[in-house]
Amino acid sequence: MTYIDKNFHRFVTELQEAVRRPSIAAQNIGMEEAALYFKNLMEAYGINAKIIPTKGYPCVYGEIKGKSDKTVLFYNHYDVQPPEPLEEWESDPFSASIRDGKIYGRGVSDNKGNACARIQGIGTMLKLREELPVTVKFLIEGEEEIGSPNLSDFVRENADLLRADYGVWESGYMNPDGRPGIYLGVKGMLYVELFAKGASKDMHSGSATTIPNPAWHLVWALASIKNKEEQILIPGFYDDILPLTEKELEMLKDAMHEEELSEEKAREIARKNAQSLGLNNYLLDLYGLELRKRSLFSPTANICGFKSGYLGEGQKTVLPSTALVKMDFRLVPNQDPYDILEKLNTHLKQEGFDDVEVRVISLDYPVKTPAELPIVDATKEAALSVYKKPPVVSPTQGGSGPMYPFKKYLDLPMVSFGVGYWNSSNHAPNENIRLVDYKSGIKMVVEFIDKVAEL
Amino acid sequence: MTYIDKNFHRFVTELQEAVRRPSIAAQNIGMEEAALYFKNLMEAYGINAKIIPTKGYPCVYGEIKGKSDKTVLFYNHYDVQPPEPLEEWESDPFSASIRDGKIYGRGVSDNKGNACARIQGIGTMLKLREELPVTVKFLIEGEEEIGSPNLSDFVRENADLLRADYGVWESGYMNPDGRPGIYLGVKGMLYVELFAKGASKDMHSGSATTIPNPAWHLVWALASIKNKEEQILIPGFYDDILPLTEKELEMLKDAMHEEELSEEKAREIARKNAQSLGLNNYLLDLYGLELRKRSLFSPTANICGFKSGYLGEGQKTVLPSTALVKMDFRLVPNQDPYDILEKLNTHLKQEGFDDVEVRVISLDYPVKTPAELPIVDATKEAALSVYKKPPVVSPTQGGSGPMYPFKKYLDLPMVSFGVGYWNSSNHAPNENIRLVDYKSGIKMVVEFIDKVAEL
Structure with a gap:
């Protein structure tokens, strides 16, 4: 591990270079350049890499054969969330500035820090040993932040290429008490836009006596979806949720x-x-156990954005002609995003909101890896050895991700760990990771591979 | 009236020049230049004019003594609404383009077209006669579109200067059937922002299990203000409304x-x-009489704008830290905007929305001029003579305006007519007036003054 300490400055520089290549899938910015960067980084460490096209942004694939055919697949993504609202960043989101022992930048935690740490961890092993103890594969996709629309097809079509015994999911976070997090699953997600249209143009608000207002329609539609006691009111929404074991x-x-x-x-x-x-x-x-239960095992109905009418300074007396809401529903096993979508549509119709158009942006199934599998214990041991504190193993996590195709087409048990911490601010301004966690995260990759070799 | 026909090209050019000087009070753009333009225009027609400062944007005042001390005061404003959304304009909002017999531009109807037509009408009389039959005063303010925050003080402090027997309010519109509109009052208004704050920064939407979402708070607060049957649910909201006579x-x-x-x-x-x-x-x-009743005699609760979270393209899974709604309540006699504000605040507290901050942007009282006054008949006669069709006299109108100080400090009976038409799109993209209405509107000013002289 002294090799990692000695080369840490270079590792950090490589991560900064990755962050400095904005790759915002939602806005089609810088995607090819970022894919190329990760391909080149893998090759620089002696990993065989190629860019594989999809119907959307390409995947970067890497592979290095090991002593054993036993195979680990790392899943990461090179696309990042849009950086907005820009005015709330304390430094340029794509400058990767270092302050107070932290690197700040869009994507530094989600997910470029993890992608780099894994390549660098495997790279370290290749520098120091003749051969890896197991075979390692990398899949770094470019559409995670827009709902991975092509990943399922990609995994199905490339099942032989991707075949592995164990999978490592994209990320992990240090808890406030210094214990590293390990995660055995993801929530599912249904991301939709609700769109309502009124008159063919914005009108003077004096006409609100007689002209329908689409912003009001969405307000009422939303109020019919969740009440202020936080109960989701779509009939059947909670039906398929598994009880806590x-x-x-x-x-x-x-x-x-x-x-x-x-x-x-x-x-x-x-x-x-x-x-x-x-x-x-x-x-x-909420607090204590109930807080944790809700955080991990409750589905959500969240408003990501609401846009209608005049958004500028001061007073404009206008009756808007359109209104748009962006919503995500986080789902838990065994909720099915397609089923929830159907229930949402049925609910809106039954409540009289025929005029509200539901536009599907993305769907993800919830997935859980059984806690009894040996890979879970191996991961815990690796973490204990690196962090000197017992890891916190979560049966799932607050976030979602496209884990389902790996279960469906590869039957791959997934564990997740990484370089973030509880205040990494993924998807928010001033996203950051701590340098100390970055270093431990690289060491964790090495330790994990060695533990897997013993299985 | 042939003078008006002969000089109409010049009148139109003068209006275009007025529109080409953007004067957006809400955004502090071009205010002084527009005030100066109207002062100069009045002086060019031989009207004594001056710019009078206020605590905000200045007023333009004009006066010309007539044969009689009987005095008419014209109220107009030189500020305009913001032009957004810009992408929906078919020509630059400040180009004053002419197409298909219409002039398009922000403010061409509301309210520069009316201000120009009145100056030009009085100017015409001054060209053709030795003296006006009555004394005429102009007050053109610069803050109508931001709720006239300084007008009440201005009228009170300048009551002697503004003293008049009859007032003409800012605008009027041709109906689809070709009958000109005359209006005897305005609705009142309470314009507020509702603001809610959640966490100190935007968060990953996975945390929606445990972190409150201010967009949801505003949705629920709004749903408690008006239901989908369009009933306003603030206790006591309808209490002071006068029955229809x-x-x-x-x-x-x-x-x-x-x-x-x-x-x-x-x-x-x-x-x-x-x-x-x-x-x-x-x-x-609604249709027929009920439609007209509601349009003129019902108050409203309207969402002018709703802004929260991610408003861009595609998917961003974020839990917003703030949410802002802009609302206007149009009020009818005898609703009191201060009383409605108090009722709104009380209602939100009672419903548990202590976290929703109510920011007052502007307040206006509703006002009605009694239909029995002789000035109403004089106006009708003038309109019949110009338009050759009986005017439609409305006891009030859908819109609001700061008419109350004129009633309170000057006891001035107000009638309203002007150069717009039913599709003028005030406050909306592609605001426009028809050239034919503009010409009639100038003639109406002359005819009105002559009828007033006979009173």
């Missing part, structure tokens, strides 16, 4: 700080954490 | 097309008019 409950409890076992203390910790985010309390005043 | 009902009926008296025909006409606006039907499927 004993093992999962155990994992949740294991993840808690010892002091959280006191109710009063748990309440105080929750309040303190909420306050650090600028809130008085978490949603529904 | 017999005279008002008569005026409404007089305004209707003869064919509208058949229910079936009225329904068909409403549907046709709605379709010309891109709608299947008017709100609540």
